[in-house]
Amino acid sequence: MTRNELFGNILKKRSFLCVGLDSDINKIPPSLHKAEDPVFEFNKGIIDATADFVVACKPNIAFYESRGAGGWITLKKTVDYIKKNYPDIFLIADAKRGDIGNTSKLYARAFFENMDFDGVTVAPYMGEDSVTPFLEYPGKWVILLALTSNRGADDFQYHPGDENSLYKLVLNKSKSWADMENMMYVVGATRAEMLSDIREIVPHHFLLIPGIGAQGGSLDDVVDHGINSSCGLLVNSSRGIIFADNSQEYARAAKVKAHELQKQMEAHLDMRGLL
Numbered sequence: 001m002t003r004n005e006l007f008g009n010i011l012k013k014r015s016f017l018c019v020g021l022d023s024d025i026n027k028i029p030p031s032l033h034k035a036e037d038p039v040f041e042f043n044k045g046i047i048d049a050t051a052d053f054v055v056a057c058k059p060n061i062a063f064y065e066s067r068g069a070g071g072w073i074t075l076k077k078t079v080d081y082i083k084k085n086y087p088d089i090f091l092i093a094d095a096k097r098g099d100i101g102n103t104s105k106l107y108a109r110a111f112f113e114n115m116d117f118d119g120v121t122v123a124p125y126m127g128e129d130s131v132t133p134f135l136e137y138p139g140k141w142v143i144l145l146a147l148t149s150n151r152g153a154d155d156f157q158y159h160p161g162d163e164n165s166l167y168k169l170v171l172n173k174s175k176s177w178a179d180m181e182n183m184m185y186v187v188g189a190t191r192a193e194m195l196s197d198i199r200e201i202v203p204h205h206f207l208l209i210p211g212i213g214a215q216g217g218s219l220d221d222v223v224d225h226g227i228n229s230s231c232g233l234l235v236n237s238s239r240g241i242i243f244a245d246n247s248q249e250y251a252r253a254a255k256v257k258a259h260e261l262q263k264q265m266e267a268h269l270d271m272r273g274l275l
Contacts, residue, residue: 001090001118001139003181006206007230009055009088014266014275016231017258018056018092018208019046020238021078023063027243029250039064039071043078045251046242047086053255053262056090056234057082058208079115090234091118092143092208097134098123104133112137119143121186121208124170128177135178142183146170147198149188149211158194171201180205187226189217189235195225203228210236219261223268231274237261 010016021043028042035041047057059078064071082089097107097120111120112134119141122131134142147157147167157167174183180202187198189211198207207226211217212235219235226233237257245253269275 001141003206003230006055006090009090010231010269011275012088013053013055013262014269015053015055015262016233016235016265016269017054017261018058018090018234018236019050019054019241019258020094020210020236021046021057021059021063021242022238023059023242025063025067027246029246029248031248037070037074037077039067039074040077040081042242042250043074044081046254047078047082049251049255050241050258051086051089053258054089056092056236058092058094058236058238060238061093061095076115079117083116091116093117093120096121096123096145098126098130100126101129101133104130108134108137112140119184121145124174128173131174131177135182140182142178143208144170144174144183144185146185147187147191147194149190149217153188153191158191167198168201171198175202184208184234186210189219189222192218192221192225195222199226199228204230204232206230206232206234208234208236210238212237212240219264219268223265227268227272229274231269235261235265 023039023042025039028038032038032041059075064075082091093111111117121143122134123145131142158165184206186208189209209222212219241254241257244257
């Protein structure tokens, strides 16, 4: 998916919402456990209910690979279902991979050839040769970890007053590896006030923003500090949508939550003259 196609879908759906498919088998409605593949049935319900309001879906790979071979089958079925029924949805593998070149080549093959994801989250710690194999696929995206929303991010990524904070080094260095047409960055919503500084370094790139809702991030703050002339934001919500209800009405509840966020996003896009 190209940058223009992604932006066009944002305008069409009046939304920059990403739904995280962190589909924990221990949290899905008990009624689904009778199904042959409970997590896939859960995912289908969420996807069908929210498709009108989202531009991206982001399965967190840990929730699938932790279940062994069956989990990988569920993931593949989920990807194929989205690609067949909702091809306009930007599909992200939240895998946080990144290793020496030969290994990264195989990770890239797994997610871009075998699974046909549009983008994959990548850890930058091992440097350029661990990232470039993911950039060899036309139309695919690297989504590089920059400034994450977890408390431990302060250990390495950021120190107040330090102009050489690691996240800034990551942003500045990686701009020579790729451009805004095939690289995005992960920036946590709980760091929203720092988005203004990030935009000084990468003014035109898309940012994947986890951390609103259950993690305490504010959509208003993210937009105020991070939006650009092409929106430039994919704001993710996982638990707040997919586990809004644990009954047989889980899909209906997810639809309501997704629609609420979409309406808020529509207002922000309209306010800034993007619609």
